[in-house]
Amino acid sequence: MADTTSSAPACDVEGTCYCPLTGVIDTLSRKYAMQLVSIIGAHDSLRFAEIEEHLPTASTSTISKRLDEFEEAGIVSRTQYNEIPPRVEYALTDDGDEVRTRLEPLLEWATENS
Amino acid sequence: MADTTSSAPACDVEGTCYCPLTGVIDTLSRKYAMQLVSIIGAHDSLRFAEIEEHLPTASTSTISKRLDEFEEAGIVSRTQYNEIPPRVEYALTDDGDEVRTRLEPLLEWATENS
DNA sequence: TTCTTATACTCCAGAGTCCAAAGCTATAGA
DNA sequence: TCTATAGCTTTGGACTCTGGAGTATAAGAA
Numbered sequence: 270m271a272d273t274t275s276s277a278p279a280c281d282v283e284g285t286c287y288c289p290l291t292g293v294i295d296t297l298s299r300k301y302a303m304q305l306v307s308i309i310g311a312h313d314s315l316r317f318a319e320i321e322e323h324l325p326t327a328s329t330s331t332i333s334k335r336l337d338e339f340e341e342a343g344i345v346s347r348t349q350y351n352e353i354p355p356r357v358e359y360a361l362t363d364d365g366d367e368v369r370t371r372l373e374p375l376l377e378w379a380t381e382n383s
Numbered sequence: 384m385a386d387t388t389s390s391a392p393a394c395d396v397e398g399t400c401y402c403p404l405t406g407v408i409d410t411l412s413r414k415y416a417m418q419l420v421s422i423i424g425a426h427d428s429l430r431f432a433e434i435e436e437h438l439p440t441a442s443t444s445t446i447s448k449r450l451d452e453f454e455e456a457g458i459v460s461r462t463q464y465n466e467i468p469p470r471v472e473y474a475l476t477d478d479g480d481e482v483r484t485r486l487e488p489l490l491e492w493a494t495e496n497s
Numbered sequence: 498t499t500c501t502t503a504t505a506c507t508c509c510a511g512a513g514t515c516c517a518a519a520g521c522t523a524t525a526g527a
Numbered sequence: 528t529c530t531a532t533a534g535c536t537t538t539g540g541a542c543t544c545t546g547g548a549g550t551a552t553a554a555g556a557a
Contacts, residue, residue: 293493298414300515317534328516333535353524354533364496371489378485379407382478414544431505442545447506467553468504 293368296342301327305335306361307376309345310369314360344368407482410456415441419449420475421490423459424483428474458482 297303301324308323309315315323320332327335336359339345344365350356361369411417415438422437423429429437434446441449450473453459458479464470475483 293496294417294490295414297489298412298417300409300412303408303412328518329535330517330537331515334514349534352533353522354531355523355535357534367492368489371492375411375482375485375489376408378481382407432503442547443506444508444546445544448544463505466504467551468502469506469552471505 293342293344296338296344297368297372299335299338301331302335302338303372303376305332305339306344306365306369306372309359310361310366312360314348314358317357317359320359339365407456407458410452410458411482411486413449413452415445416449416452417486417490419446419453420458420479420483420486423473424475424480426474428462428472430470430472434473453479 297306304324305320305327308320312319317332317336320336321327321329324332336345336347340347344362346360346362346365348358348360350358411420418438419434419441422434426433431446431450434450435441435443438446450459450461454461458476460474460476460479462472462474464472
């Protein structure tokens, strides 16, 4: 507590500030989240087991949790068909597709440099 | 186990596969990681306390851990000046700047839609 | 001389997150 | 009756994140 800047809001970095940045980024800042968005976006729609096949290192429960979070964040839609055995399809929403579009260059670069 | 696809490698999605995708994406898939890359990239170099000011919701130890991980992943460089009191400066490496360039569109979109 | 200040962390215990494996729902077929 | 299928949820143990306190050093104040 030295001078008048003590209670300044901080983060006035040339006009942009990502300080709190809740929402989508928090949702993407979890294990496998970015890969999952990319995988779902590479198809029109996918079933749970298909998603698992595309990301074998992630556990069932983690994929399940990510999908719940995606639905809540509005980037993935879930369509349930009341058949036996049950069938559920996941697809990106329009917002999800926006995220995927912006995510793809990063994932591509990361794949080349890993 | 129905047909010959049972032991297929999976993930042959139109030529690209993000299945394991270790490295940079894992490093970025942690709390505050993307924000930190963006913050550091918005400056030529930053000191620890400045980074803290730009991301007040993250704890000291979490920022410290992220910076260690970034250094290990080769996206951030750490320059230490042996003065009293000590001074340490963080900056993006060339790889870090590549990451930041690809990350920026995503963060901007997320900020607008949060 | 001892106290305070400053910087850049590290250490700690508790809370939260991830994992694999097992269990759950329902129905059709052997 | 037993098995198989799909899409999860539950469990318990390991790993990760959290804020706050503590560490090191030397200049300057009391």
